[in-house]
Amino acid sequence: QVQLVESGGGLVQAGGSLRLSCAASGRTFSRCAMGWFRQAPGKEREVVAAITWSAGMTYYADSVKGRFTISSDNAKKTVYLQMNSLKVEDTAVYYCAAREGLVTATERRYDYWGQGTQVTVSS
Numbered sequence: 001q002v003q004l005v006e007s008g009g010g011l012v013q014a015g016g017s018l019r020l021s022c023a024a025s026g027r028t029f030s031r032c033a034m035g036w037f038r039q040a041p042g043k044e045r046e047v048v049a050a051i052t053w054s055a056g057m058t059y060y061a062d063s064v065k066g067r068f069t070i071s072s073d074n075a076k077k078t079v080y081l082q083m084n085s086l087k088v089e090d091t092a093v094y095y096c097a098a099r100e101g102l103v104t105a106t107e108r109r110y111d112y113w114g115q116g117t118q119v120t121v122s123s
Helices: none
Strands: 002-007 010-013 018-026 032-039 046-052 058-060 068-073 078-083 092-100 117-122
Touching: 002 092, 018 032, 018 092, 018 117, 032 068, 032 078, 046 068, 046 078, 058 068
Parallel strands: 010 117
Antiparallel strands: 002 018, 018 078, 032 046, 032 092, 046 058, 068 078, 092 117
């Protein structure tokens, strides 16, 4: 079992920045991928970014490329999502997820999920 705890959400003005953190504990895998997903009110959950712990492979949704950066600190078992140039449309609950295997943008392939953290971007 893997436990994931997100933090770092909050209220920010458009154009501002936030950094989300996701701390993992419990079972470890030799090959593990972590992803950030988000769900806005009335919309389906969508992938934001993902990273493979060991290989450093990353994936970004087109909507966040050039603005968001995903990174990992293996020693701390923590994944970060640095969000810059935030837009109102980035407002959502952001979830951290983990899976055994390589990075993927497919939500159903992630087995473990955090409780989510709210990000609100005001105009």
